[in-house]
Amino acid sequence: MDFALTQEHEMIREAARKFGEQEILPGLAERDRAHESDPAVLKKMGESGLLGVCIPEKYEGMGADYISLGLACEELERADSTARVVMSVHVGLQSMTLMQWATEEQKQRWLPDLASGRRIGGFGLTEPNAGSDAAHISTRAEKSGDHYILNGEKTWISLADYADQFLVVAVTDPTASTPTKGMSAFIVDRTTPGFSSRPLKGKLGVRAGNTGQIFFENCPIPAENLVGGEGNGFKIAMSALDHGRYTVAAGAVGIITACLDASVRYANDRKVGGEAIGRKQLVQQMIASMVQGREIGRLLYQKVGWMKNQGLRHTREVSLAKWNNCAAAFDAANKAVEIHGAYGFSDEFPVERHFRNSRGAMIYEGTHEIHTLMQAEYELGYRTDRPLDHSLPAWPFE
C-alpha cells in the first residue's frame, strides 16, 4: 500500500490551488452576492488543462490519473463550489461517462473538444417529478428514421445556459419490463431545433454558478448521438454518478480545508480576555473534529480514485465517500461559522458561503438519505455490485 502522492499529483494539486486563488476568488464574493456566474471562468479552466485532467492524451487530455482529478476538485472547491461543480458535470458526468460507454468513433468526435474546453458538457437526468427516483423520468425519445425525437424537460441542470452539449437520459421504450431497462442516453447539442434553457434563481448556495432548466420540444437527435446502445440509459446515468459523486466527495474535503484555514486564522487572531480563542477547549474540540473530517474524507475519496485507476467497480465505495464527506463538510462549515461568531454570519468571511454551498452537496448527486439507504442495503445483502460490461478505462491509459 502506498499513500504517497507522485510529483505529477503535487503539480496538478498546486496548479488547481493557484487557479482557485487567481481565477476563482477575485470578485467571487460580489458575484456570489449578486447571484452572477462568470462564463469566462469556463474558458480559463479549459486553457489551464483542468477540464482534461484525466482524459487520455490521444483525446487531447492531460492523461493524468483519477486521483489527480480528485486532487484538482479538492483544491478548486477550497476556493468555491462553483469551480468544482464544473469539474463534476463536464469531466465527471459527461467526459468520463463517454470514456466508459461511447464507441471509439464517438470518443474521437467529442472528447478532444471537451478535454480542451473548446466545448462545454452538461448532464440531464433530474426532472421536476423525478429526482431520487431516477428510474421514473418521463422525458421521451421516439425513434423516427435516422433520428430520435426528444420531448421533455430537465431541471437543476448545472451549466444549463452555457453547456454546448448535454448527456441526456430519456425513455425510449415505455413498455420495457422495468423502467430502468427502457431508458437510453444521448448527446444533445444546444443548437438542436426545439432546445431551450432557463436559469434557476434564488438558490441557497452555489450562487456564482449557473444552474437551470433545459427543455426539449420535438428536438431531432441524430441516431449517431445515441450513447451505449438502446436500453442502457439507466446504467449510463448510474455510472455517470459514480464519476460525479467522486468529484463531489473530493471537493467536500476542499470545503473542510477552507473552513479549517479560516477558523485557525480567526481562532489565533481573535482574543477574549487577552487570550486567543484557539486556547479555549470548546474551540479546540471543533477544530479537532474538522481535522478528523478532512483526514477521513481524504482517505475515502483517494481509495475510490485508486479503485478507478485499477478499473474496479466502486459504486458502493463512492457512495460512502460522497455520503460521509458531504456531511463532514457541512458539519465543518457549521463549526467554522460557530467559531467566527457573528462574523461567521456575514459574507465578510468566506465561511458562510461554504456553509450554504456545502448544504447543496448533501442533496445533489444522491441525497444524504439515498446514500444512507444504499449503505444499509449493501451491508444487509439487499444490494450488490456486479462487475460491469463497460468499465471506465483503467490508468495508465493504453
Ligand code: CAA
Ligand atoms: N453502473 C452501472 N450500472 C449500474 C450502476 C452503476 N453505478 N448502478 C446500477 N446499475 C445497474 C444495475 O446493475 C441494474 O442492472 P440490471 O438490471 O442489469 O441488474 C440496473 O442498473 C438497475 O440498478 P438498481 O436496481 O440498483 O436501481 P435502483 O432502482 O435500485 O436504484 C437508486 C435506486 C440507487 C436510489 C438510484 O435511483 C439513485 O441513485 N438515485 C439517485 C439519483 C441521483 O443521484 N440523482 C442525482 C442527479 S444528478 C445531479 O444531481 C447533477 C447535478 O448537476 C447537480
